[in-house]
Amino acid sequence: MIITIDGPAGTGKSTIAKLLSKILEFDVFDTGAMYRAFTWYLLEKKIEIHHSEQIERALNDFFLDIHKDEQGDNHYFVESQEITQAIRSKEVTEVVSQVSALEVVRKNLVKLQRAFGKKRNAVFEGRDMGSVVFPHADLKFFLTATPEVRALRRYRELLAKFPDHKDSIQYQKIFDEIQLRDHRDSTRKLSPLLCPSDAYLIDTTEMSIEEVLDAMIDKGRKKLRSFLFPRTKMRGTYRNVLRFFSFLFCWRYHFYLHGRMNIPRGASILAANHSSYFDPPAVAISFSEEIHFLGKKALFKIPIFSSIIKHLNTHPVSGKAGDAQTIKEIIKLLRSGKKVLVFPEGGRGISEKIREMLPGVGFLSYMTKVPIVPIYIQGTRQIWPTHKMFPRCSGSLHCYIGKPIVFAHDTHLDKKETLKAIDEELQTALRTLQGLAK
Secondary structure (H helix, E strand, O other): OEEEEEOOOOOOHHHHHHHHHHHHOOEEEEHHHHHHHHHHHHHHOOOOOOOHHHHHHHHHHOOEEEEEOOOOOEEEEEOOEEOOOHHHOHHHHHHHHHHHOOHHHHHHHHHHHHHHOOOOOEEEEEOOHHHHHOOOOOEEEEEEOOHHHHHHHHHHHHHHHOHHHHHHOOHHHHHHHHHHHHHHHHHOOOOOOOOOOOOEEEEOOOOOHHHHHHHHHHHOHHHHHHHHOOOOOOOHHHHHHHHHHHHHHHHHOOOEEEOHHHOOOOOEEEEEOOOOOOHHHHHHOOOOOOEEEEEEHHHHHOHHHHHHHHHOOEEEEOOOOOOHHHHHHHHHHHHOOOEEEEOOOOOOOOOOOOOOOOOOHHHHHHHHOOOEEEEEEEOHHHHOOOOOOOOOOOOOOEEEEOOOEOOOOOOOOOHHHHHHHHHHHHHHHHHHHHHHHO
16 A cells, blocks of 8 residues: 655655555655665765766666664665765755756656565655656645744744754744745646545644544544554454454544554553443454453353453453552553553543542553553543443544653652652643643
């Protein structure tokens, strides 16, 4: 499957492409980085852009090597030299638009881009991916934003990357450069910047990265559905039950997941509000790996039901979240690298209000040093209220995943104060997510 993301500079294409590729487990290809790499190569070899013969020879010698690190980020190499940072320099930025407008350059590099896209799932971002390079792409997006906002984003990016050169980084100059580049890209004869008629147009001017990503997945959810289902190795019973709830929630209850980019890898405490029997499966289908649940010992005394919930990673606990046996069981799971769902408010609530956090979650994080992922579930209480024996046949479900809470253990606070601070931060995070849901 090929997904293309086009748009002018400063719309967030590169960041979005990386995040989307990680969520879908696709390869990501920054075509702008390829043009920048070749521009860097010309500058390094001191080749002027009007020397066509020298440029053609340079294209024959040019080879871009891409390595992916453990976080899934691309690192670029030319002639064994890493140029990941160098291609973002001001010198490269000032001339890359002129280099990429050369017909001989585009023809040669487009061949490399298409070769990269064969027989693999990939996200391609650039300026002509959906219009020229991959006109038959499975899914196309075009991101835009006002020049003022794009210039401000670039200005802040440069300040963060080059704090020692802040005096030479000027917003007005960046704004003028963006307008000039927009004009060049949109008026060039070869592969001009334009929004394909079959692309989803998203204005990112007043949107956060999370909102843009959610909007893209929402618009392309039909084509992306198979990739959004859990893909890691799972036991048969768990996978089949998860597929059932994925189908039920997506088709019957219009399930929406917000904040996919906040899902951490490895062990974590998933701390969610609780108001319905549908809360555990709503959280479960939001993750691409098996998660673990806690169940009262009484549930394991029912023969057939006990066998089922054991296969669904449910672990017997004595009851209260603060019990020593419960804490011991969760710590064991977390230290083995698992994700564990807990309900820090306790049992199911009868209202939307976020209640006080019960003792335990802060202690778990303190002992295991794993992040707490705040999760707010909206809609399950309306679909399956506590006083109803069966769920309603329609409704809308939303699952909001917040940024992981990683509490510093080297603070001046003592243990008791630290645990209290963690609980307060979690409660604040859940209430913030609740505010986003309204």
